[in-house]
Amino acid sequence: MAERKQGTMDRREVVADLIKGRGDALIVTGLGSTCYDFGTQDHPNTYYLWGGMGAAAMLGLGLALAQPSRRVVVVTGDGEMLMGFGAFATIGAKAPKNLSLVVIDNEHYSETGMQPTHIGRGVSLEGVAKACSFPSAQTIYSKDELAKAVPEIFGGKGLSFHDIKVSTKRYPMSIRLRDGAHIKNRFRENLLGAKAFD
Ligand SMILES: Cc1ncc(C[n+]2csc(CCOP(=O)(O)OP(=O)(O)O)c2C)c(N)n1
Ligand SMILES: [Mg+2]
Structure with a gap:
C-alpha cells in the first residue's frame, strides 16, 4: 500500500479558495461541516443539504443532468461519501461532463465527535472514483495542488473527483x-426565475 500522508490544510482556507473560484457554478454542500463552511459566505447558488447524509452526490447528479449547461459542484465530507458509496458507481456510469465531486477529507466524522472514518484505515476515495470510471480523480494535500485543481473543479469540461485532505481542526457548527x-x-428561483413556481 502506498505511504499515507496526513492532511494538514485548514478546511476553511480550502473552502475560501473554492468560493473564490466558484464563478456561476451551482454548489451542493453535504451535511454538517461543509454546510457550515459554505455558510461563511452565503450565496443563492448554494444548496445546503443540511442533515441528509449520503445524498449530496446524488442530488448533484440530478442537478447536473437537469442543467447540462451549468457546472455543478458537490462539496461534501468523507463520512458523507462513505455512506453514499453507491453514488460513485452511478455517477461514473452516467458520466455527466458538467459535474465535479469534491470531498473535504478530514478522515473523521467531525460533527458527531470526530470519530475516525474508514479512510484512515486504508480506504482511498480516489481509488473508488477511479474504479468507478471517473475520468479524472485526484487526492490533494497542498495549497499548490489545490490552486491547480480549482480551475478544473469549476471550469473543467468533464466529470472530476477531488479528495482534498484537511486537518481535523473544528469550527463552530453554525x-x-x-x-x-x-x-x-x-x-x-435563482436558477429558473419565474419558471421555478410554474
Ligand atoms: C443517516 C445519518 N446518520 C448519521 C447522521 C449524523 N451525522 C451528522 S454529521 C455526521 C458526520 C459527517 O462526517 P463527514 O461527512 O466526514 O463530515 P465532516 O467530518 O466534514 O463534518 C454524522 C454521522 C446523519 N445526519 N444522518
Ligand atoms: Mg469528515
Whole structure:
C-alpha cells in the first residue's frame, strides 16, 4: 500500500479558495461541516443539504443532468461519501461532463465527535472514483495542488473527483439559513426565475 500522508490544510482556507473560484457554478454542500463552511459566505447558488447524509452526490447528479449547461459542484465530507458509496458507481456510469465531486477529507466524522472514518484505515476515495470510471480523480494535500485543481473543479469540461485532505481542526457548527424549504425555493428561483413556481 502506498505511504499515507496526513492532511494538514485548514478546511476553511480550502473552502475560501473554492468560493473564490466558484464563478456561476451551482454548489451542493453535504451535511454538517461543509454546510457550515459554505455558510461563511452565503450565496443563492448554494444548496445546503443540511442533515441528509449520503445524498449530496446524488442530488448533484440530478442537478447536473437537469442543467447540462451549468457546472455543478458537490462539496461534501468523507463520512458523507462513505455512506453514499453507491453514488460513485452511478455517477461514473452516467458520466455527466458538467459535474465535479469534491470531498473535504478530514478522515473523521467531525460533527458527531470526530470519530475516525474508514479512510484512515486504508480506504482511498480516489481509488473508488477511479474504479468507478471517473475520468479524472485526484487526492490533494497542498495549497499548490489545490490552486491547480480549482480551475478544473469549476471550469473543467468533464466529470472530476477531488479528495482534498484537511486537518481535523473544528469550527463552530453554525449557519444562518436553517429552513430547508426556504433554501430550496431560493435556489430554484435563482436558477429558473419565474419558471421555478410554474
Ligand atoms: C443517516 C445519518 N446518520 C448519521 C447522521 C449524523 N451525522 C451528522 S454529521 C455526521 C458526520 C459527517 O462526517 P463527514 O461527512 O466526514 O463530515 P465532516 O467530518 O466534514 O463534518 C454524522 C454521522 C446523519 N445526519 N444522518
Ligand atoms: Mg469528515
